[in-house]
Amino acid sequence: xxxxxxxxxxxxxxxxxxxxxxxxxxxxxxxxxxxxxxxxxxxxxxxxxxxxxxxxxxxxxxxxxxxxxxxxxxxxxxxxxxxxxxxxxxxxxxxxxxxxxxxxxxxxxxxxxxxxxxxxxxxxxxxxxxxxxxxxxxxxxxxxxxxxxxxxxxxxxxxxxxxxxxxxxxxxxxxxxxxxxxxxxxxxxxxxxxxxxxxxxxxxxxxxxxxxxxxxxxxxxxxxxxxxxxxxxxxxxxxxxxxxxxxxxxxxxxxxxxxxxxxxxxxxxxxxxxxxxxxxxxxxxxxxxxxxxxxxxxxxxxxxxxxxxxxxxxxxxxxxxxxxxxxxxxxxxxxxxxxxxxxxxxxxxxxxxx
Amino acid sequence: xxxxxxxxxxxxxxxxxxxxxxxxxxxxxxxxxxxxxxxxxxxxxxxxxxxxxxxxxxxxxxxxxxxxxxxxxxxxxxxxxxxxxxxxxxxxxxxxxxxxxxxxxxxxxxxxxxxxxxxxxxxxxxxxxxxxxxxxxxxxxxxxxxxxxxxxxxxxxxxxxxxxxxxxxxxxxxxxxxxxxxxxxxxxxxxxxxxxxxxxxxxxxxxxxxxxxxxxxxxxxxxxxxxxxxxxxxxxxxxxxxxxxxxxxxxxxxxxxxxxxxxxxxxxxxxxxxxxxxxxxxxxxxxxxx
Numbered sequence: 001x002x003x004x005x006x007x008x009x010x011x012x013x014x015x016x017x018x019x020x021x022x023x024x025x026x027x028x029x030x031x032x033x034x035x036x037x038x039x040x041x042x043x044x045x046x047x048x049x050x051x052x053x054x055x056x057x058x059x060x061x062x063x064x065x066x067x068x069x070x071x072x073x074x075x076x077x078x079x080x081x082x083x084x085x086x087x088x089x090x091x092x093x094x095x096x097x098x099x100x101x102x103x104x105x106x107x108x109x110x111x112x113x114x115x116x117x118x119x120x121x122x123x124x125x126x127x128x129x130x131x132x133x134x135x136x137x138x139x140x141x142x143x144x145x146x147x148x149x150x151x152x153x154x155x156x157x158x159x160x161x162x163x164x165x166x167x168x169x170x171x172x173x174x175x176x177x178x179x180x181x182x183x184x185x186x187x188x189x190x191x192x193x194x195x196x197x198x199x200x201x202x203x204x205x206x207x208x209x210x211x212x213x214x215x216x217x218x219x220x221x222x223x224x225x226x227x228x229x230x231x232x233x234x235x236x237x238x239x240x241x242x243x244x245x246x247x248x249x250x251x252x253x254x255x256x257x258x259x260x261x262x263x264x265x266x267x268x269x270x271x272x273x274x275x276x277x278x279x280x281x282x283x284x285x286x287x288x289x290x291x292x293x294x295x296x297x298x299x300x301x302x303x304x305x306x307x308x309x310x311x312x313x314x315x316x317x318x319x320x321x322x323x324x325x326x327x328x329x330x331x332x333x334x335x336x337x338x339x340x341x342x343x344x345x346x347x348x349x350x351x352x353x354x
Numbered sequence: 355x356x357x358x359x360x361x362x363x364x365x366x367x368x369x370x371x372x373x374x375x376x377x378x379x380x381x382x383x384x385x386x387x388x389x390x391x392x393x394x395x396x397x398x399x400x401x402x403x404x405x406x407x408x409x410x411x412x413x414x415x416x417x418x419x420x421x422x423x424x425x426x427x428x429x430x431x432x433x434x435x436x437x438x439x440x441x442x443x444x445x446x447x448x449x450x451x452x453x454x455x456x457x458x459x460x461x462x463x464x465x466x467x468x469x470x471x472x473x474x475x476x477x478x479x480x481x482x483x484x485x486x487x488x489x490x491x492x493x494x495x496x497x498x499x500x501x502x503x504x505x506x507x508x509x510x511x512x513x514x515x516x517x518x519x520x521x522x523x524x525x526x527x528x529x530x531x532x533x534x535x536x537x538x539x540x541x542x543x544x545x546x547x548x549x550x551x552x553x554x555x556x557x558x559x560x561x562x563x564x565x566x567x568x569x570x571x572x573x574x575x576x577x578x579x580x581x582x583x584x585x586x587x588x589x590x591x592x593x594x595x596x597x598x599x600x601x602x603x604x605x606x607x608x609x610x611x612x613x614x615x616x617x618x619x620x621x622x623x624x625x626x627x628x629x630x631x632x633x634x635x636x637x638x639x640x641x642x643x644x
Contacts, residue, residue: 072448072452122625131386131390135582135583136583136628139579139621140621142575276456276459279452280456316459316462316463317459317464320457320459321460322456323452331446
């Protein structure tokens with residue numbers, strides 16, 4: 001019981017912004033709005049909102065690896081793609097009966113994590129850091145895209161699932177929860193919305209606990225100064241590898257949910273542009289904080305979609321400009337900057353009141 | 355078919371791969387070796403060179419002048435980029451990657467909007483010649499010679515000119531060079547322009563051999579990155595031998611299993627080399643020397 005309570009105490013701490021009753025009541029209000037939202041909206045809009053939520057996991061993975069861990073990885077889309085294709089291959093082969101889609105969900109994420117163990121071993125135990133890490137992960141991502149794009153021929157299949165080259169795989173079953181009588185099929189509307197929202201809240205809170213635990217503190221210590229962390233007796237390679245694998249699993253969650261959401265996955269989901277977008281969300285939001293990342297991702301995604309509707313060609317140019325300007329002017333991110341400013345304001349007000 | 359034609363075929367493919375790796379990587383390597391900055395917009399500088407070359411050739415200029423124009427325009431764009439963005443980020447190398455990636459997005463999409471999804475190409479000059487049963491393009495031999503020429507010119511530039519001396523001083527101890535009166539900011543700008551110009555040169559040289567699309571930079575960057583990662587910070591001790599090593603891997607794998615496996619072979623080679631030699635070939639060589 002006490003262990004449980006101390007776990008909850010880790011929900012706030014030095015590594016995450018937001019503490020005290022004010023923050024958590026705001027959190028509760030936002031959550032309540034999120035829960036009530038489908039009641040006031042139609043299925044299509046809710047399905048579109050799920051699409052936004054799906055991407056938050058990959059943004060959180062980048063936040064973890066880049067923001068907290070200090071190693072810039074361009075490879076998150078690779079794990080996204082691996083898990084997405086994994087889910088497709090598994091469900092197309094074994095179908096959706098008996099809740100198998102949930103097994104496929106977990107298995108696909110495990111495949112992505114396993115791939116991360118392999119790649120991460122070579123990188124971190126080879127002591128690649130900084131710029132090189134970004135390049136090796138980017139090269140892996142582009143390689144995967146090229147590989148999947150040339151699998152058009154009928155000889156490229158895993159079991160009965162054709163890989164279909166550049167057109168990608170489609171028609172895999174959506175996530176299905178086995179239920180006595182009638183299994184619940186989570187199509188891309190209200191059902192999937194609650195599933196993804198629940199998962200998102202769980203992952204967000206779990207990451208807050210993880211980052212404020214001793215593990216999180218070591219990760220941040222490595223970011224600040226790897227040599228010092230090593231002198232203090234931590235095997236930084238192990239910590240970096242574990243962070244990398246957790247990040248890969250989070251990106252994998254995004255991949256599987258995306259595949260289950262739209263019932264398709266294509267190689268271009270691992271291309272240059274796809275790899276750049278999470279980076280923009282995280283950089284603009286504020287890479288070194290979980291809450292900023294979540295808020296930033298949702299805001300930028302919504303803005304990007306609005307731009308795509310009104311001026312489709314210029315949306316990407318705008319995103320590029322936004323990224324460059326963020327890096328030049330507000331390197332810590334816009335949302336994080338705003339939140340810190342609000343925090344200071346609140347502190348000043350309470351001091352004056354007290 | 356006798357053994358000699360086999361040997362020639364292998365050599366030709368090696369030379370082709372070597373030229374591609376060295377030409378696409380040397381601009382990146384010059385910038386990285388100088389400032390520790392990886393320019394993710396490198397592919398877009400290559401694209402810029404190729405587009406300008408094609409445009410000038412369409413306007414009636416001979417190909418060599420077109421390539422020169424592509425090189426110069428890319429270098430000028432490089433100066434602008436350095437002044438506007440890179441200059442402010444020298445103490446934050448990771449952020450430079452992110453910023454240059456933003457630039458690359460802008461450039462790719464901007465070109466798509468302004469020029470369209472494709473541009474009329476330039477015919478490959480010189481024709482071909484026959485050895486055994488196969489015909490070979492003469493232009494590929496020209497490219498190989500160009501790669502060797504670029505390496506020689508860079509060697510001369512960095513070792514025999516005043517700029518080279520100042521640049522190497524700035525690489526070794528920047529603040530000492532600055533204290534001795536070297537305008538290090540100017541040197542950085544010039545080096546960045548040099549790297550961007552080399553990228554433009556690569557684009558111009560390869561413009562006659564490929565289709566010109568806004569995303570064409572992406573076909574170069576993986577090879578360029580891989581060569582720079584394996585090579586390390588020094589162009590002559592790193593990029594050149596890395597180009598040779600990777601060309602063997604790539605041409606061998608390509609003729610054995612096809613183009614894609616050539617690239618996969620490159621990637622595997624990189625991951626293994628990096629595990630063994632974290633600082634690349636030049637880091638290894640320099641450590642042995644001291």
